[in-house]
Amino acid sequence: MSKQRLYLFDTTLRDGAQTNGVDFTLADKQIIAAMLDELGIDYVEGGYPGANPTDTEFFGTRPKLSHARFTAFGMTRRAGRSVSNDPGVAGLLEARADAICFVAKSSAYQVRVALETTKEENLASIRDSVAAAKAAGREVMLDCEHFFDGYKEDPDFALACAKAAYEAGARWVVLCDTNGGTMPNEIEAIVTEVTKHIPGYHLGIHAHNDTEQAVANSLAAVRAGARQIQGTLNGLGERCGNANLCSLIPTLKLKQEFADAFEISVTPEKLATLVKVSRTLDDMLNRVPNRHAAYVGESAFVTKTGIHASAVLKDPHTYEHVLPETVGNHRKVLVSDQAGRSNVIAELDRAGIAYEKSDPKLTRLVEELKQREAAGYAYESANASFDLLARRTLGKVPQYFEVEQFDVNVEQRYNSHGERVTVALAVVKVDVAGEHLISAAEGNGPVNALDLALRKDLGKYQKYIEGLRLIDYRVRILNGGTGAVTRVLIESEDENGDSWTTVGVSPNIIDASFQALMDSVIYKLVKSGAPA
Secondary structure, three states: OOOEEOEEEEOOOOOHHHOOOOOOOHHHHHHHHHHHHHHOOOEEEEEOEOOEHHHHHHHHHOOOOOOOEEEEEEEOOOOOOOHHHOHHHHHHHHOOOOEEEEEEEOOHHHHHHHHOOOHHHHHHHHHHHHHHHHHOOOEEEEEEEOHHHHHHHOHHHHHHHHHHHHHOOOOEEEEEEOOOOOOHHHHHHHHHHHOOOOOHHHEEEEEEOOOOOHHHHHHHHHHHOOOEEEEEHHHOOOOOOEOEHHHHHHHHHHOHHHHOOEEOOOOHHHHOOHHHHHHHHHHHOOOOOOOOOOOOOOOOOEEOOHHHHHHHHHOHHHOOOOOHHHHOOOOEEOOOOOOOHHHHHHHHHHHOOOOOOOOHHHHHHHHHHHHHHHOOOOHHHOHHHHHHHHHHHOOOOOOOOEEEEEEEEEEEEEOOOOOEEEEEEEEEEEEEOOEEEEEEEEEOOHHHHHHHHHOOOOHHHHHHOOOOEEEEEEEEEOOOOOOOOEEEEEEEEOOOOOEEEEEEEEOOHHHHHHHHHHHHHHHHHHHOOOOO
16 A cells, blocks of 8 residues: 655744744754755745744745745735735745745634634635735645634634635645644544545644643644644744654654655655754754653663663663664663663773673672762763773773862952952862973853863873863752752863763862863863873
8 A cells, every 4th residue: 555645844943933032043044944954844934024034034045945845924814905905915925935824813713802803804814815825826825723722612614714725725724723732632533524624635733732742633633634744843832832843753754653654755864863953953042952852862762770771782672662773863871879780881882991791890880880879979961970980990091190289269359441340260280290280260150260270281181182162061959058969060072072971079069060070171081092
């Protein structure tokens, strides 16, 4: 039996741009559009031409897409105006786009309260707008806003809106769960009813995630007959977001129910770039990736407890529903206070650290790990510090240098502009192969100053750390009171873009920070193969 074609519509650049804290530049939009096209998305919605200068310029320059159809979004003609006398519709018709996606109310309540017009005028607006875009030679679709809530209130009118668009020539009629409160069983039942009036290969689904079911609702619509799915990368969108294409795409490709019945334009080779696509978007937005995201999250294929780790090492299918490599992710076995020998061995293998299975030092490493985690260290979040702990226990970390003393002072003073500023000054004394070196640096805080001073002069090892930089600093207080223990996690990056995390624990936040900084520098030396 031949597979049915299922189309993917991305609205990251329009609906996703409504996410709190997200503000795409023109360059961002151009890069993301090209990335979506390369992934194999069928429709890339670029935004609302005329709504703001960035979207207007984006459509004016028009990205070069090899597969995806570049889509403009906008409202149907306003009540009381003709298509030719509506500047919004005119802007859509003039936009350099392959397709136009109109949005119109399909809820009698919304038409009455939000638009303050009649049902008849709303239907006429849909018909006129779709017909005008069709006559202009564009592929046309209509987002039926508030469709599911509208259907539950007045099914005849909601259906009339959808049918008006279809009969006027819309290629796609998209049913929107705008408020995000509809349940999957309701979606499936309602879409099934709609397919009795409009063929499923002309129906799409646009789900919001307000009950954490946007992906489930999208799949329910597909089961009921819809053949276009709208969503965003990483589930971006206003309020709780939209259906997450980074979850939907691998489900459609890897789960038998959908993979056997449907074909999408994302190839297995492109699917294997999904983690990179997801992380690239987060990097552009300066957001921390959701480590628990399905398929693409850092923890999506992580195993922690010893019995689970042992099983995964024997057969990954015991605790993995798909192979992580299919989406560009990788398997990781954590080491923690719940770790057993299997976890530690797996992590040593991953890090490329040589060992003998009969070596009693392995048992010592497991015990040392548990004791340190009980004291507050978190090695599951600090891969580089675990690497060093393992190498030290197994006797495989050179003594590159020794810190003899460090000192940090924080003071307030007036600068040359007469402004009162707070400045941190750090001094670090190190012994490098008998050479005593003293470095001082000012920073915008004590940790920044320490970081700069430590890496300012390491003698013969300086060339190995020139590209090292601190990119994230996280602090957690582990218990209360004046003697609280502090855990510091530091993420570092080198000149090749490789990153790693180190940890320090102490009642003194500066001491904890310096531990993590030291581990970061030493890990870089080990990683670079610096000689002792």
